[in-house]
Amino acid sequence: MSPRLRRGLLGAAAVLLLGYASIHAMVWRHALARLAAPPQRPADAALILGNRAYKDGRPNPCLTGRVDAGLALAKAGTVRQLVFSGGVDSEDGRIEAEVMEQHARGAGYTGALLLEPVSQSTRENLSMSRAVLQAAGVRSVVIVTEPYHLWRAERLAHATGFDRLFDVQFAAAPSACWQQWGMAFKGALREPLAIVNNAANGYLH
Template identity: 30%
Template sequence: MGVRVGSLVSRIVGAAVLAFVLLVASTALAIWWTARQDSRPSSDAIVVLGSAQYNGVPSSIFEARLEHARKLFEAGVAPVIVTVGGKADGDEFTEAEAGRDYLAETGVPAEALLAVPEGVDTLESIRAVAAEFTEHGWASAVLVTDPWHAMRAERMADDAGLDAASSPTRQGPAVQTRTTQFKYILRETAAYLLYRATGESVAGAPGIG
């Protein structure tokens, strides 16, 4: 009897481990697939998810996102670019302000820019953007972020009531090498599964929280 019980437990544990491995693998594959897509339907606004800034100067990751958003704007995807993101303790500028100022300096009209200086992670930022969309009567958005971050950002936006598509960047540190890409996919897989399980975000490196 003991042998049978032990065998049953082993099978259950084995099945649970296999199910977990398949879940992780399928999520990683979905993140990779979403990263390769580029959806840019006509929308109410282009939303640039924030990343690090240094005394008002966007980091290389953030700059890549902003440049991509500017190209989408010039292509007529949306009439407004929304920059979003708060600031760390001791910072003088928010990510949203740094992004807005960068775009203004590159020729985007001031009336086509909206800074939402809130959010220390993706979830907070998305919720702040959703509130602004409600206030302006907007519904649809094209999210600009790193490729590996796109699926989680889309999911959070959908959960916040936005009609969201993503147009990931193709330049910048997040896509430079296969090793970097693999690292980001692993981190995003963990972050996505955590969000689906708990409804919460996770703080981390730029583009991960």
């Protein structure tokens, strides 16, 4: 490899690394801001976005943590019902929405609950939940997900027109995926790649 080509490759790698680091920092700054600013207005429903259903043979704490955040909103009287969105998990064949329902009921939740059991991505969580929410007469929604996932979820909500159909707020779930360094590190490293992928496909604008 010639010195000129080597310098070019190193320069390109440096640009990519800088871009990745910039997105990573933006995601984490936004996450911290959302954690410090929980929803302030009552809403008709909390929409909990799906995630991998099981990890190491047990319910994935990244998923159950989101449900717990929704349960806290319901217990505080901020939302009147819960909506779980997530289809078949490719890794274990379980339906994410059903796993979330089982966790909520197991935690003692007896309130109103709706399922959207088909979606396979954040974009589909939002688009496929619209009909479920509208059929239930929902007009205001708190979208619940991991802190580092919120930046993308917010922009997808706008890009898909979700925030024009409903009065939308967002809630960061302070789950084990945020509190345990290994999980947070993995999730936050993956999120910039998901942002780039969504942007490249024209989903973010």
